[in-house]
Ligand code: FES
């Protein structure tokens with residue numbers, strides 16, 4: 001979509017103060033897209049890194065690239081910048097040849113300049129661009145630099161030095177003259193609505209220079225200094241009387257998922273849901289198993305935040321949202337403004353791993369700003385708010401059935417069940433955007449959540465990677481969208497792929513054990529993709545070099561190709577289990593094929609990061625709640641992986657210079673979960689089919705077996 | 706009685722309520738935004754600062770409790786040889802993704818190397834375990850700390 005919607009060189013490239021300016025609609029969320037774009041522009045135009053800037057991502061100025069998600073940044077923005085730069089290079093060369101002679105093919109682009117060997121002609125790219133008409137179409141066929149364009153090693157990650165020196169600006173750090181700090185006063189849970197607030201408590205807050213902003217059950221406190229606002233919000237919260245209704249349903253979510261009537265049930269063919277009847281599960285499968293993933297949270301290290309200012313005509317919002325254009329529409333609609341009255345600028349937050357509280361905080365800051373014209377409002381969520389109110393990754397069940405004959409899987413069925421993975425405020429019918437923004441549910445004129453629409457895209461949502469990458473005959477794949485569950489849910493890193501790959505790759509391990517065959521061999525026997533086989537071969541060679549396994553330890557492998565069309569990843573994990581069933585991660589090997597490698601170190605970082613986040617999901621994470629609300633309220637009640645359980649990690653990237661570059665931020669989590677489950681089985685003989693694999697979960701499973 | 710804090714080599718007369726947790730005074734009054742807040746509960750490590758050379762969490766304890774102590778924040782870490790080495794090693798190892806945990810980790814590593822010039826793996830793990838990194842930069846951070854110790 002990036003190039004189609006923004007087909008001109010000027011959409012992506014410009015100059016400012018004698019420097020090259022790259023525009024993108026993708027935002028940095030720790031995946032280093034801006035570093036990759038820097039490198040791509042350098043490879044094509046050879047301008048030194050220190051003379052290239054990446055423009056701020058802002059509505060009205062940046063290309064509309066929708067949402068930064070799905071590991072698409074390099075493929076979309078990267079491809080657009082590459083083609084725009086390559087087209088521009090061609091134009092500059094043609095221009096130089098026309099003005100100074102020489103064959104076009106004789107001109108060399110090097111060190112940020114065009115040069116005709118044997119002459120003194122040396123023309124700076126940044127100077128030439130100023131005189132070049134950039135409002136001309138990008139040639140999608142423009143020949144791209146084949147590795148010999150750029151001469152510099154990969155650039156250091158953008159912002160890294162500033163991060164280590166404490167002067168990298170996150171949205172939380174914005175500080176404008178006259179700015180007020182804000183905190184929201186939350187109900188005890190999502191079903192509660194305000195009955196009343198003690199008047200005297202409001203007066204006490206006001207006596208301290210604080211002010212309460214109210215729109216129905218949406219309450220916020222503002223003031224000039226941050227800490228008094230934090231304290232004041234706690235006090236006011238205690239002075240609120242809430243109608244708590246029936247509370248949050250304490251249902252068995254996994255049971256509900258597979259027994260409730262699905263609001264959408266589709267056969268999935270080639271990764272794509274189909275309208276029409278779903279065939280029943282044929283009888284006679286000789287293997288059946290059910291794999292489960294609980295609600296889990298993004299758990300950004302920094303609670304969400306946003307800055308908003310309303311000048312009476314225009315609303316300016318600074319946010320760490322992953323989708324500034326969709327958010328602009330949703331906010332304009334929520335607030336009764338024209339979308340041209342809303343300007344949204346992306347400012348980094350901490351890593352988000354999907355749709356967290358960012359968009360909600362942006363609307364909340366705006367609600368406050370509209371009540372306080374001309375005053376910049378910096379709203380921050382607390383740790384507890386982020387834990388309790390972000391949209392979670394939905395709980396999910398995957399039911400597998402298969403028939404294996406003489407080491408071959410001859411029939412295979414997989415059914416996925418979950419609530420929606422699509423909670424982002426995207427434009428759509430029935431005020432789809434506003435209905436997904438938290439504050440709207442609590443306002444005087446509330447906008448109720450509307451029911452989730454099934455995602456019918458290929459490998460989108462819940463059915464991402466439901467289709468095994470293996471050559472199985474007689475595949476039956478079904479997705480079931482189930483609603484009426486207790487919590488708001490949305491997109492988290494890999495969407496359904498985490499649970500689906502956990503299921504399929506655990507299943508492959510179970511099959512190998514039943515068959516008495518080797519886990520590499522059974523996978524290879526069902527793979528015809530040579531690049532997949534190459535990944536497994538490389539993994540097997542690496543595994544052979546790992547230290548031998550003591551008897552109490554276990555080893556597990558898994559393989560997947562993200563969305564069956566992006567990065568291929570094979571993972572091996574060695575674990576040990578003690579007699580309390582505590583799992584230690586000892587070694588991890590990751591082999592990946594992401595096509596042509598651009599930012600190699602960035603790719604490795606993404607694969608490692610995906611591994612460790614999924615290791616955390618696997619070993620620690622599960623949202624807990626009861627009638628009174630969410631009980632996972634901080635890092636003690638919702639523990640995550642820490643430095644005391646980090647294995648030695650080795651990452652091998654197979655470079656494929658002639659293949660398309662694909663993102664890797666979501667390629668490793670799925671196989672990680674399965675590799676860990678498989679390693680736990682190898683170590684303990686206990687098959688963990690429900691995440692997480694905490695000591696009490698493992699012991700419970702041991703007893704039930 | 707006014708509160709004076711010694712931060713980054715200078716005395717600062719503090720006008721905030723002395724009961725305010727130190728991190729809020731640093732960020733809001735002294736405009737030292739490098740110290741991060743991630744939880745306000747002493748659970749995540751984002752707010753670590755050096756107090757008399759030791760890494761200390763600043764999000765709960767009152768500013769008043771730091772009177773008379775030598776406080777150094779991430780902004781001043783590069784003033785010392787160890788701090789500079791740690792920063793350089795974090796850059797060399799690309800030991801961050803989003804960077805929100807980075808300031809706290811640089812502080813923790815600087816404090817560790819001040820105590821143990823050549824820490825073993827156990828000492829490193831112990832010093833860093835109070836810190837959460839959600840992006841999974843751990844392997845790089847561990848390498849950076851070792852590199853800083855060895856240079
Ligand atoms: S902010 Fe202090 S430990 Fe998290």
Ligand code: FES
Pocket residue numbers: 030301350351801802803804805806807837838839840841842
């Ligand atoms: S780099 Fe993002 S939390 Fe550590």
